Amino acid sequence: MSDSVDVSPLLAPQAEGVSIQQVSSRCGIPAVTLRAWERRYGLLSPGRTEKGHRRYSEVDMARIQQIQQWLERGVPISQVAGLLAQPDTVVSARYELSDGPWQEAATAAMTALESLNTRRLEQLLNGLLNDYSHALVLEQFCDPLRARLAGTPSLGGLLAVLDSVLMAKWSSRALSLAPRRREAGWLLVPVGSALPALELAMVLNRPLWCLPANLAAGEARSVVEGMAGRAGGVLWVVDRWPTAVERQPIGKAAARGLSEACWGLDLSSMPLPTEVSLLSGRRQALASELDRLQQSWSQI
Numbered sequence: 001m002s003d004s005v006d007v008s009p010l011l012a013p014q015a016e017g018v019s020i021q022q023v024s025s026r027c028g029i030p031a032v033t034l035r036a037w038e039r040r041y042g043l044l045s046p047g048r049t050e051k052g053h054r055r056y057s058e059v060d061m062a063r064i065q066q067i068q069q070w071l072e073r074g075v076p077i078s079q080v081a082g083l084l085a086q087p088d089t090v091v092s093a094r095y096e097l098s099d100g101p102w103q104e105a106a107t108a109a110m111t112a113l114e115s116l117n118t119r120r121l122e123q124l125l126n127g128l129l130n131d132y133s134h135a136l137v138l139e140q141f142c143d144p145l146r147a148r149l150a151g152t153p154s155l156g157g158l159l160a161v162l163d164s165v166l167m168a169k170w171s172s173r174a175l176s177l178a179p180r181r182r183e184a185g186w187l188l189v190p191v192g193s194a195l196p197a198l199e200l201a202m203v204l205n206r207p208l209w210c211l212p213a214n215l216a217a218g219e220a221r222s223v224v225e226g227m228a229g230r231a232g233g234v235l236w237v238v239d240r241w242p243t244a245v246e247r248q249p250i251g252k253a254a255a256r257g258l259s260e261a262c263w264g265l266d267l268s269s270m271p272l273p274t275e276v277s278l279l280s281g282r283r284q285a286l287a288s289e290l291d292r293l294q295q296s297w298s299q300i
Helices: 020-027 031-039 058-072 102-114 118-131 134-150 153-175 195-204 217-227 283-298
Strands: 186-191 208-210 233-238 259-264 277-279
Touching: 020 031, 020 058, 031 118, 058 134, 102 118, 102 134, 102 153, 118 134, 118 153, 134 153, 134 195, 134 283, 153 195, 186 195, 195 208, 195 233, 195 283, 233 283, 259 283, 277 283
Parallel strands: 186 208, 186 233, 233 259, 259 277
Antiparallel strands: none
């Protein structure tokens, strides 16, 4: 294996704490959101270096995890501060069925879609991303909204409008995740729509490449060969059952010694090379799985 690529853990604490970029990668929370939690809501108070850079302690990390837990229960970000010091008992129960900000956001999104106001839709999305993680926005806002539109045939045109906005939004962000020179990264390859792969890239929030479309067999071979010295691995994000042609490139990366996995549809009934891992579960659970696979590759 080449030793030219850094495959060290994503979070390497510095002497005075952890940087905001490292916290963002570990927790899947954009740096802009962490700053909003600090400045707008007073939820965080990280230390600072002599140059003014934020540094997060283990206490800060535990607090971030606590904030995320409240948000996942449906508590609006504006109400979290009053709950952090309270015991996690009866007070949490009354929020279990709360819609938080999501129902209001869904209503506003439908109004924007019906008037084809894509600018308003993007503003709404940006507002949610300022306060919440990508994982939470996707799970509580985007996924239910898309399911609602997909479940009503007459709203198919509005679903296409929503998907075009989401594709543009996530594609722009995904470009900024491209690994730097000598940095390891995973390659996300869509099978079917590219939107699920882009959404996953937003949640992973780590060095990666995310392709905007399926790869032909010859193209896949070329890309895999180019990745041979960049480590990481190849993750096939499966949005529909692959055709025979689409299955051909699966396993090529593993044959060259790279980590390779599939996530999305259940492919357990499909004959795949034994070296290709089948992953399942929520988007936010995949980060640790990819770390495990990448670590296995680095030890070969």
